Amino acid sequence: MSMVFRKTLSILILVYLAGFICFFVFSALSFHGIYVKGMEREQTEENQYTYELSLAETKGVLASRAESPGIIQAFKLSWIINRSILLFSEYFIAIHLSGIFLCFSLICPYVSNPAESNALFTNSLGKSVVLMIFLTFVYTGMSEGISVTVRNRLKNQEINSKIAADMFEKGNAVLAKGDFGSADNFFSSYLEIDRDNKLIRNVVAWTEARMMIRKKNTRQNDKEVSAGRDLDYYKQAEQFYNSAHDYFSSFYYAFLASQTGEGTLKKRALRLMARSRDKLSELESQEKDKERHAYFMRKMNALENLRKGDVYSAYYEFKNLKEEYPAEKDVELLFEESRKAAEQNFFFTDELEKIKNLKGVDAILYLVKREDGGIVIVSIDKYIQTEDGRYFFNIEVMELAQNGDLLTHYKVPYGKYTSRGYINLDAIERNRKKMYGPEYLFGDGKREKLSVLREVPRPEEFFPLSSRGLKDSGLSIVSLFKIRGIAEKYGYLRQSIDASIISRIKLPFEFFILSIYAMGLGWFFRIRNKRIPFLSIPLIIVIPFVLHHLVSVFNYSSDQLYMFLLFKTGLIPALSIFVGIQGLLLFIALVVVSENGK
């Protein structure tokens, strides 16, 4: 192995290492953390303790920027490492070129005999070029693989930290009001993100304990109240039986007393029920038939609705019947059937309320061309995917005729993606008879019984159609090619993605060509004698910064050129010209290098 090659390799490794350490220290010093601070505080009145919690922050000396988001302390090490890797990959070209310059302009000429140095340079050229090719592959892997992953990880940590802080603030606010149930929900959501937070774990355990105590107390109170009530019920039942001879009322109150009473009272109530029933059976059967008839008719009506497909009405009718006649087994079975049918046709809004704060895809916009030539333009505020399903918030749809005239325009607050590949727009509230569906702002929407949005993108296609998706730097080049097709299918311009694709494809080429130029220029600007330029040594630190700016200008300029070619000619011709330009630049670089070796 030649000396120049060995030196190049070892210096590059050292420079990379130094660069990474610098970025690690920088990231550690610029970490802006947030954490939950709190303590148990004894409450004097009930002789019980409570929690005083707050969100505190910790800032590194370099984290002075106001816009830097707070990251929860649990992510600290991971965030610092990820950030260091990201910075390292962003500045990698400048660091790498600095290493080459250092090697070819200072260290190799210094350690070699100046008289032989040209020969040394020429002899090591082949191996050095091979090394640069290898490093180009490393760089490509880093920029297309590692840095994309790391960037997404950092984004997730930022978003999760925001959600955690939000959950904490909300939990703390309801805790102060004594709403332990809601506080427990919010803090449990916080723990989903910051799993090992002992303080919040203790708080959750404490809120659960307080909830149980409260439930126990409530039950105790209910029992006390009912102990008083069942006697009243019984007395009332006796009164109706003996004085008013109202045997239906006496049966009803005896029934209530038997439900809540215990021991002798219960036995007496049951006896009174039996006597009242006997008396009732002696009465004319007309009254009894009326009530049974009404009950039967309601049941039949609901069943009919269910069979007709009006599951919305059927669900609520069976729900009411179930509440009114809890003992009726067939009502319970029919309610279950109607609920299942409802879930196929509707979805419950509480499913969405639970998840509305989760991270999702925002501001989706797409258009679909229908077979009849019409256009459907869809705007969605937020899309969230969970294990239970895929949900949408605030959907707005415009249907246009082939000539562009507006046919319908509607808004709907909720949507759910179905296994059949369309979005169900009909939502209902579980406990209240309320239905959410399309609200028509223009046109007639009564053409379909059920409101669904057909011709929708596949779940994985929503992100590229969001405001962030089309220009997300955290996408790999493979994803960009996929997105290109999606964007075109759903009404976007292909050129904006084509420009990103060319901009990404050129990076490895630029890396390799700039490396070869750096070798040649480094050798051209080498020290000419065996004296160490002590005055210049401190200035070495400036090299990566200057190179970073130069590389960014070069990168920007080449983007301008390739975008110009793209707009003028299209992707394939622009790529062909791009290959030609890279070939020419490489040829010039090799000429520069070989000329220097002479």
Add this chain to the structure above:
Amino acid sequence: MKGSILQFLIFLLLFLSLITVFCLFAYFHWFDTGYHPGSMSTAGFLQVLPAIILRFLPLSIVVSVVISFFATLKFRINRFVSFLLILAGATAIYFFGFIGISSIAGTARKSMSQSVAFYPGRINPFEKQPIYFEKADNDKLYKTVLRDNAGLVYRDEIKRRSLEKVILSNSDPNPYYADLLTPPGFLKLLSRDLDRFNLEIKRLSLKSDYYLLFFIASQILFALSLWSLLRIPRWPLIAVILSLVLIRALFAFYSYWDAEILNKILPFVPSDMVKDNVFPLLLLVVSLVIFLLDGVISGIRRSRRGRTQ
């Protein structure tokens, strides 16, 4: 002598290459940000070319003068002859170039008219207001759907100019390609400093040709004085890096000077003539100090060498 002439030729070549590259990329930039092939004809570009050349003239000249120093690595050069040749040549090109191009630029258009390409049947993805339309003519877009903060809005027609005005007057680049068209921070700052520097040149040129000549000569002299500094590191690569830093520092310093210092010292400056030429005078003084120091250091070195021999 031959080396000095070669160095001058290198300076000329560098200058021509730089000005060509700057003009070409200005054209690409305008095309990409306006992105309407129809409005970006070559003839249209030629009309604004003088204004572009004027914008990049100072930077190209100063960079070429400083970088031509590195010809000394390849050729034997008579420093004094080189100094005189480049001082005279660069000043002449800069001065007559400025006067000549200014006279053409005076009648030519100052900037290219840009218009926005709207694509029918597609979502034109502007940052905050994506727009769809069915068809368009030169004046209007028809059957449009916009998404604004309130949601989707349908309009039968929208005036094209009202949209272009919003997009083109926006300081952000073309929202289609915002990520790729946003210049790096370094370039933005350099551009801002260059604009200020060019304003000063223009101001002096309007006052008097002698003032302009004096300012131009002081710039070239300053650039030449940097040669003395570039010899100090004894490591050519660091000299290259240093030269780039110094060129950047010149324009940054002028910006700072103009914004922060000039107004504070003007009341203490006695004559109007000096008031108009404070910065050129400063450049001249700094250059002379550098030359003086260089002379002293060279003298000390020579006497040391003499003693050792």
